[in-house]
Structure formats: structure tokens, C-alpha cells
Amino acid sequence: MTRMSNNKPLLVATGNYATGAVVEQKPPLTEVAPRAGLAVDGREFVRFQHLYRVLHAFMIVSFLTLAVTGLSLKFSYTPWAAKFSRLLGGFETAGYIHRFAAVVMFGTFTAHVIGLFKQKKRNQTTWKAILLGPNTLLPTKRDGQEFVATVKWFIGFGPRPQYGRWTYWEKFDYFAVFWGIVVIGSTGLTLWFPVFFTRFLPGPFINVATIIHSDEALLATGFIFTVHFFNTHLRPEKFPMDTTIFTGHMPLAEFKRDKPREYAELVASGTLEEHLEQPQPEIVVKAIRAFAWIALTIGFIVVIWIIYAMLFAYR
Numbered sequence: 001m002t003r004m005s006n007n008k009p010l011l012v013a014t015g016n017y018a019t020g021a022v023v024e025q026k027p028p029l030t031e032v033a034p035r036a037g038l039a040v041d042g043r044e045f046v047r048f049q050h051l052y053r054v055l056h057a058f059m060i061v062s063f064l065t066l067a068v069t070g071l072s073l074k075f076s077y078t079p080w081a082a083k084f085s086r087l088l089g090g091f092e093t094a095g096y097i098h099r100f101a102a103v104v105m106f107g108t109f110t111a112h113v114i115g116l117f118k119q120k121k122r123n124q125t126t127w128k129a130i131l132l133g134p135n136t137l138l139p140t141k142r143d144g145q146e147f148v149a150t151v152k153w154f155i156g157f158g159p160r161p162q163y164g165r166w167t168y169w170e171k172f173d174y175f176a177v178f179w180g181i182v183v184i185g186s187t188g189l190t191l192w193f194p195v196f197f198t199r200f201l202p203g204p205f206i207n208v209a210t211i212i213h214s215d216e217a218l219l220a221t222g223f224i225f226t227v228h229f230f231n232t233h234l235r236p237e238k239f240p241m242d243t244t245i246f247t248g249h250m251p252l253a254e255f256k257r258d259k260p261r262e263y264a265e266l267v268a269s270g271t272l273e274e275h276l277e278q279p280q281p282e283i284v285v286k287a288i289r290a291f292a293w294i295a296l297t298i299g300f301i302v303v304i305w306i307i308y309a310m311l312f313a314y315r
């Protein structure tokens, strides 16, 4: 039996990289239930490191706060926005809370970028390997092929694609946040510090910045609370909620089904064992579920609020 330096038994398998299929798998029976792909000792696949779980929670809290305070400012001429802002302490206070949440979001973004640099150093790798390697977050030709294959699968003309580490919709979501922070963040800073920015920008740009900020924010909010929520939590395989980003873990059978190509690659390279950990304690999972339910509920309420506002209150 193959063994790692820490003397843990390894999964032994051969894989077909072209199709992503596991051709032959000879797991040590004490460690793995071969047909279900389950670690017998209950360990789960670690998909997200601790830093990224914490950062996502910060992103959720700051984004929800920005969305609800921003929308109450945008629709300040409606009675319900006035009522909501009064709960927060008035429109001026809503503006301060909005700015505070923006600082938290900028901090989260900065911590993420620093995390990427640290990860690169820890893994002793290069930017080229990160950006052009098999697990890149950049769009590739394969993503285009998987998109077409997914549409075929939806309409019954093919099997579910052999998704790898990042699917095309996960990559899209990731860059939507980058794009959103640049566009909404930069225009938000212009609204925050108009005197400074109009030293080198024409005055009317403040009006333009307001329109860009406000409408891009509406788009981002609508997108996150519908498309992102559906792709992540509401699709039949995950319904009603996927807690992976919070726990960092995926049950091994779910990982094998959801990301078959990544699973096959890890098994083939004999490194799957390095990515397994015991599940989080029950109490942690319960607390995470409560947090996620609150966030999802606020998100859905905001969507209803936006639809109502667009139909009956938009000026």
C-alpha cells in the first residue's frame, strides 16, 4: 500500500485526465468506501481555507448593509424607505452606516488580495502558474465548452459536464465582485469626497458618478440575490442551501459528484488525503446555518423590495 510521510494510507487510483473520469480506483478499504467515495472515518474535503471563509462572511455582512442602507437612500422619497431609515436613526445615520460598511468591504477586498500574495509565497509558485494553471480563476476555452455542455445537459442532449475546481459561473461571480468593487467603490468614493475629486474631475462628474453608483448597485444587488443565490443555493443539487463557503468543507461524496474532474485529478495524483479534514463540530454548523438563513432571507426581501420599487416607486 502506498503511504505518505505521515504514514496515512493513500487513495490509489488511476484517472483519465481527458475525460476527467476515474478509470480505476483501488482504495485501501480501511480508509474509503469505494463506491460512495466516502472516507470511512467521516472526513470531508476542504474546499476553502479559513481566511476565505471569514472574508466571505465579512463580504456578506458589508454587502447586505450597503444594499439596505443604499436602497433606502435611493428610494428616500417613498414612505417605507423613510420608515426604514428612521429605524436606523434617520437618513444621515443611514449614510454613515453605508460609509462604514464600505470601509469594511474595502478592507475585505484588500485582505483577499494580500491573502493571494501570501498563498503564492506559501505554495512557492509563480503568477504564471496561478493564472494559467489548471485551477485558474481566469476564463478558459474549457469554460466555453463546459457552458455549451451545460446547456446541452439542461435540455437533455448530454451528460452533466465533468466540472473541475471552478465552474464558469463561479468564475463569473468572482469577477463580478472585482468589477463591482472597482465601479461601485470608485464612484462611491467620489460621492464621499466630492471636493477632493472635483479638483481634477469636472463638477458634473458627481452627477454621473451618482447615476453609475446607484444603478450599478441596483444591478449588483439584483444579480447577487437572484442569479448568485440560485446558482449556489437553489439549484436542485444544493437546495435549500450550500454551506461550503462557511464551513470550508464538502462531504466527499458530494465533492465527487459536484466536481468530478478535480476529484479525479486529486485521486490520480495521490494527493486527495492532504485535502481531508474532520467535519466541523455540530454547534458550529448550526450557527453557520442560522447566519446563512438570515443572510438569504434578507437577500430575498431586498429582491422583493427592488421589484416593488421598480414597478411602483421608481422616479
Ligand code: HEM
Pocket (backbone or CB within 6 Å): 063, 066, 067, 069, 070, 071, 073, 074, 094, 095, 096, 098, 099, 102, 105, 106, 181, 184, 185, 186, 187, 188, 189, 191, 192, 210, 213, 214, 217, 218, 220, 221
Ligand atoms: C464599496 C464602496 C462604496 C462606497 C464608498 C459607497 C459610498 C456611497 C456614498 C458616499 C453614497 C452617498 C450617501 C449619502 O447620500 O449619504 C452612496 C449612495 C448609495 N450607495 Fe453606495 N457605496 C459603496 C458601495 C455600495 C454598494 C455595494 C451598494 C449596493 C449594493 C451601494 C448602493 C448605494 C445606493 C443605492 C446609493 C444611493 C444613490 C442615490 O442616491 O441614488 N453602495 N454610496
